[in-house]
Amino acid sequence: MTRTVLVTGVSSGIGRAQAQLFLENGYEVYGIDKGENPSLAGAFHFLQLDIRGSLAPLFDWLPEVEILCNTAGKLDDYKPLLDTSEEEIGDILAVNLLATMRITRFYLAKMLEKRAGIIINMCSIASFLAGGGGAAYTTSKHALAGFTKQLALDYADKGIQVFGLAPGAVKTAMTASDFEEGGLADWVAAETPIKRWLEPEEIADVSLFLASGKASAMQGEILKIDGGWSLK
Numbered sequence: 001m002t003r004t005v006l007v008t009g010v011s012s013g014i015g016r017a018q019a020q021l022f023l024e025n026g027y028e029v030y031g032i033d034k035g036e037n038p039s040l041a042g043a044f045h046f047l048q049l050d051i052r053g054s055l056a057p058l059f060d061w062l063p064e065v066e067i068l069c070n071t072a073g074k075l076d077d078y079k080p081l082l083d084t085s086e087e088e089i090g091d092i093l094a095v096n097l098l099a100t101m102r103i104t105r106f107y108l109a110k111m112l113e114k115r116a117g118i119i120i121n122m123c124s125i126a127s128f129l130a131g132g133g134g135a136a137y138t139t140s141k142h143a144l145a146g147f148t149k150q151l152a153l154d155y156a157d158k159g160i161q162v163f164g165l166a167p168g169a170v171k172t173a174m175t176a177s178d179f180e181e182g183g184l185a186d187w188v189a190a191e192t193p194i195k196r197w198l199e200p201e202e203i204a205d206v207s208l209f210l211a212s213g214k215a216s217a218m219q220g221e222i223l224k225i226d227g228g229w230s231l232k
Contacts, residue, residue: 018069030065092139
């Protein structure tokens with residue numbers, strides 16, 4: 001029986017890798033992004049949408065889903081608070097936290113009717129540590145971790161599984177500036193215990209496992225996928 005998945009931030013990076021892997025394993029995938037259609041092969045459906053605005057087009061397009069991957073996110077250039085405008089703070093929180101809460105709130109109600117559903121939130125090592133982003137990003141990811149845990153606790157006995165993924169340094173379009181001349185790429189690799197950046201596909205692999213039903217005894221875990229960064 002085909003299972004349906006919604007992936008936010010599907011046009012590139014981890015979201016695209018998740019969608020591709022789900023498709024390769026027989027899932028029907030719905031993806032949204034403010035960017036372009038990644039045109040993935042298979043049972044793939046795309047809606048161009050900025051999740052900071054009205055979500056009505058999403059909910060009309062996809063009334064219910066079995067697996068929700070809240071993957072869309074935005075970095076803040078590692079800015080400290082006094083270098084971050086109020087507009088930037090609002091923008092980061094809107095993408096990284098509030099959109100996830102709004103989308104989850106809608107689909108959770110549908111999942112509860114069937115007493116079944118899996119929700120996977122894209123946390124970060126910045127959900128646990130300082131230095132993985134700036135003031136706004138770190139705040140948003142700490143809050144997302146708290147939301148993930150509370151959601152998992154509240155609905156654990158109602159057939160809903162909730163997880164978080166906490167990647168470290170991943171090669172994506174969002175981190176491309178780190179690979180420019182004078183960027184942080186070499187330093188980050190040297191400081192990571194496995195001495196390299198992660199690939200989006202490595203995050204997707206863990207997503208597929210959590211969505212497979214094989215993690216039925218797990219609930220509310222936020223899995224670090226950081227090459228050992230948080231061991232230090």
